[in-house]
Amino acid sequence: MNAPSPWFAAGLKFTCTQCGNCCTGAAGFTWLSEDEADALAAHLGLDGEAFRMRYTRLVWRDGQQKRTLIEKPGGDCVFFARGTGCTVYGQRPKQCRTWPFWGRIVASREDWHDSARECPGMNRGALHAADHIARTAADDGL
Ligand code: SF4
Ligand code: SF4
Known part of the structure; x- marks a missing residue:
């Protein structure tokens, strides 16, 4: 399945x-x-x-x-x-490079929108594909 x-x-x-x-x-x-x-x-x-x-x-x-x-x-x-x-x-650490596609942030729509209140870059600009987001979240440096 x-x-x-x-x-x-x-x-x-x-x-x-x-x-x-x-x-x-x-x-x-x-x-x-x-x-x-x-x-x-x-x-x-x-x-x-x-x-x-x-x-x-x-x-x-x-x-x-x-x-x-x-x-x-x-x-x-x-x-x-x-x-x-x-x-x-x-040379910034991985967790800085993977923001905002951290596992705990993309865990749910609610978590994403909570974080977006502090980050004006979220929900605007470039569209990132789901597979890229999932791969990044799986190795987010946290
Ligand atoms: S927290 Fe910000 S200033 Fe510090 S290393 Fe990461 S990107 Fe650079
Ligand atoms: S838009 Fe602001 S809060 Fe969001 S990643 Fe960039 S510097 Fe950080």
Whole structure:
């Protein structure tokens, strides 16, 4: 039997407006893998240990220790610059690249529209196909 079509079978619209909402405000978690930490360290010309000490912290989550970027005072991501945006855009962690097609966001129409209240890029702009959304959600970096 074929799997049932997802609620987003017709695709979803998203084009980032660069508003910065998702990189600013209250502190959150921007998870990154050790490979991503190494790539960011190399991008910044830093030794991996120095990068981890300066820009990341470890948090216990779901019974395991995970690495997240730190925030500036006020909660903005440490790599967000007002007026410029993400200063490590080409090397940003997977969860930044896969937004808003995260598993928990595309889980239901309601979850999608809840998140869209904070992200003006959702429900506008480019139409993304359902198979791309499903693949992204299955490996969203969270
Ligand atoms: S909140 Fe949405 S539109 Fe704004 S920067 Fe983030 S992804 Fe782009
Ligand atoms: S790494 Fe870049 S895209 Fe990701 S939260 Fe920080 S400023 Fe935003």
